[in-house]
Amino acid sequence: DADVTQTPRNRITKTGKRIMLECSQTKGHDRMYWYRQDPGLGLRLIYYSFDVKDINKGEISDGYSVSRQAQAKFSLSLESAIPNQTALYFCATSGQGAYEQYFGPGTRLTVT
Amino acid sequence: GNSVTQMEGPVTLSEEAFLTINCTYTATGYPSLFWYVQYPGEGLQLLLKATKADDKGSNKGFEATYRKETTSFHLEKGSVQVSDSAVYFCALSDGGGSNYKLTFGKGTLLTVNP
Numbered sequence: 266d267a268d269v270t271q272t273p274r275n276r277i278t279k280t281g282k283r284i285m286l287e288c289s290q291t292k293g294h295d296r297m298y299w300y301r302q303d304p305g306l307g308l309r310l311i312y313y314s315f316d317v318k319d320i321n322k323g324e325i326s327d328g329y330s331v332s333r334q335a336q337a338k339f340s341l342s343l344e345s346a347i348p349n350q351t352a353l354y355f356c357a358t359s360g361q362g363a364y365e366q367y368f369g370p371g372t373r374l375t376v377t
Numbered sequence: 378g379n380s381v382t383q384m385e386g387p388v389t390l391s392e393e394a395f396l397t398i399n400c401t402y403t404a405t406g407y408p409s410l411f412w413y414v415q416y417p418g419e420g421l422q423l424l425l426k427a428t429k430a431d432d433k434g435s436n437k438g439f440e441a442t443y444r445k446e447t448t449s450f451h452l453e454k455g456s457v458q459v460s461d462s463a464v465y466f467c468a469l470s471d472g473g474g475s476n477y478k479l480t481f482g483k484g485t486l487l488t489v490n491p
Contacts, residue, residue, distance in 0.1 A: 298478075357421075370418075370420045371419075
């Protein structure tokens with residue numbers, strides 16, 4: 266089984282709808298991250314969390330919110346989706362004191 | 378702030394050709410450097426890393442050396458295979474304080490033809 270899982274893997278939604286992307290990990294890591302990937306732009310950090318009570322904005326947090334329900338679960342919400350949020354979204358984790366991150370398989374979100 | 382610049386793609390090579398993907402960085406302090414690989418339809422995987430100057434990271438035939446004097450971390454492989462076709466990302470983490478965020482380059486698409 267994969268160490269970092271994301272659901273759904275694909276989602277098409279309409280402008281104005283609320284949507285939640287979920288991430289779960291079995292690596293026992295404290296740190297979790299949400300990124301979005303757009304062609305030609307690489308990965309950009311949306312939010313990150315160093316433990317259940319520590320949540321921080323990344324470089325592109327506007328229009329997004331997160332919830333860290335447990336050490337193993339970190340959800341990303343779009344309160345009112347808009348077309349320019351169409352992207353590939355990745356969740357990642359890292360252990361305390363370690364720099365490398367472990368990525369989930371991604372969620373492809375399309376907002377029409 | 379931190380930034381990573383890597384060579385624009387796409388890069389197209391024939392099997393067994395030599396590969397170089399350039400990566401340079403700007404960072405405060407002493408960053409750790411990484412190469413991640415993304416195969417089609419998958420998430421990113423750590424390919425190799427180097428945590429201090431002059432370190433060489435290596436994995437699966439790929440190598441990269443941390444050059445502080447030129448602020449570079451170029452990825453090389455002596456003989457590429459079709460299975461190496463993927464997007465390659467250079468990244469850094471400065472680890473300052475409790476900050477272990479990664480800064481990524483924009484990615485380089487590599488296609489290897491048989």
